[in-house]
Amino acid sequence: MTEPFGARLRRAMDERGPLCVGIDPHASLLADWGLNDDVAGLARFTRTVVEALGEHVAVFKPQAAFFERFGSRGLAVLETAVVEARERGALVLMDAKRGDIGSTMAAYAETYLRPGSPLFSDALTVSPYLGYGSLKPAADLARESGAGLFVLALTSNPEGAEVQRAVREDGRTLAATMLGHLAAENAGAEPLGSFGAVVGATLGDLSSFDLAINGPLLAPGIGAQGATPADLPTVFGAAAGNVLPSVSRGVLKHGPDAAGLRAAADRFTEEVRTALDQAP
Numbered sequence: 001m002t003e004p005f006g007a008r009l010r011r012a013m014d015e016r017g018p019l020c021v022g023i024d025p026h027a028s029l030l031a032d033w034g035l036n037d038d039v040a041g042l043a044r045f046t047r048t049v050v051e052a053l054g055e056h057v058a059v060f061k062p063q064a065a066f067f068e069r070f071g072s073r074g075l076a077v078l079e080t081a082v083v084e085a086r087e088r089g090a091l092v093l094m095d096a097k098r099g100d101i102g103s104t105m106a107a108y109a110e111t112y113l114r115p116g117s118p119l120f121s122d123a124l125t126v127s128p129y130l131g132y133g134s135l136k137p138a139a140d141l142a143r144e145s146g147a148g149l150f151v152l153a154l155t156s157n158p159e160g161a162e163v164q165r166a167v168r169e170d171g172r173t174l175a176a177t178m179l180g181h182l183a184a185e186n187a188g189a190e191p192l193g194s195f196g197a198v199v200g201a202t203l204g205d206l207s208s209f210d211l212a213i214n215g216p217l218l219a220p221g222i223g224a225q226g227a228t229p230a231d232l233p234t235v236f237g238a239a240a241g242n243v244l245p246s247v248s249r250g251v252l253k254h255g256p257d258a259a260g261l262r263a264a265a266d267r268f269t270e271e272v273r274t275a276l277d278q279a280p
């Protein structure tokens with residue numbers, strides 16, 4: 001049986017540093033790198049990132065949308081990237097933000113979480129806003145495969161609040177409810193559970209939320225969206241030790257030079273370590 005994702009992630013973060021680099025091939029980045037906005041440009045961009053950082057960073061987070069944009073040939077690029085990233089020892093968190101009724105969710109789970117599937121990844125981002133229970137097929141298969149899930153709880157974008165901070169009849173917000181489900185999934189797991197939450201680094205003081213879910217906290221929003229590593233202690237407080245900060249454009253803009261990409265990732269990793277050392 002594969003070692004659970006949470007344990008593999010903890011080790012990767014300890015060995016390589018707590019950083020996830022997003023692979024988001026925006027058309028504007030392809031242009032900045034001198035590449036065409038076509039499948040060949042997409043493939044070159046993706047290969048460059050994987051080769052520069054695959055033995056360097058703990059986690060890659062390819063954003064599926066930028067590959068789906070090119071249809072089946074874009075998906076072929078994504079499949080290759082997932083395999084090559086994993087071969088280089090990086091964990092792959094597929095950012096596809098899937099969420100649907102349970103019977104359809106089961107098919108998404110087969111796509112990303114069934115070993116041997118062309119897009120099998122170490123973990124997947126999912127949306128719980130069709131009801132946490134609708135994610136059960138994905139949670140069950142993740143557990144069976146030793147994979148992980150990252151569930152949207154408090155997203156980095158300002159629009160997320162109207163849904164995520166809405167208050168239920170029992171007085172809890174939807175986000176707090178999702179965090180509670182994750183804490184239950186991760187109960188007793190050591191050294192870290194495999195069911196993560198997505199919590200934006202842009203959100204300021206979150207001390208009104210219980211982030212102690214015994215699982216990883218993916219923190220996007222650093223770099224292009226304005227948050228910095230120095231914000232992490234304020235946002236995450238005592239949960240900072242389980243934070244996996246995620247940066248896409250903030251690193252990618254330093255390509256296509258491999259040394260430039262590595263230096264940017266190293267800088268973020270160092271800044272994150274320094275900031276997290278200061279957390280309570």
Ligand SMILES: O=C(O)c1cc(=O)[nH]c(=O)n1[C@@H]1O[C@H](COP(=O)(O)O)[C@@H](O)[C@H]1O
Binds near residue numbers: 095154225247
């Ligand atoms: O799940 C995510 O990764 C995610 C959640 C969230 O709340 N906010 C957020 O920005 N993301 C993703 O994180 C990446 C952020 O990219 P940059 O702003 O370029 O670092 C994008 O791929 C987003 O889709």
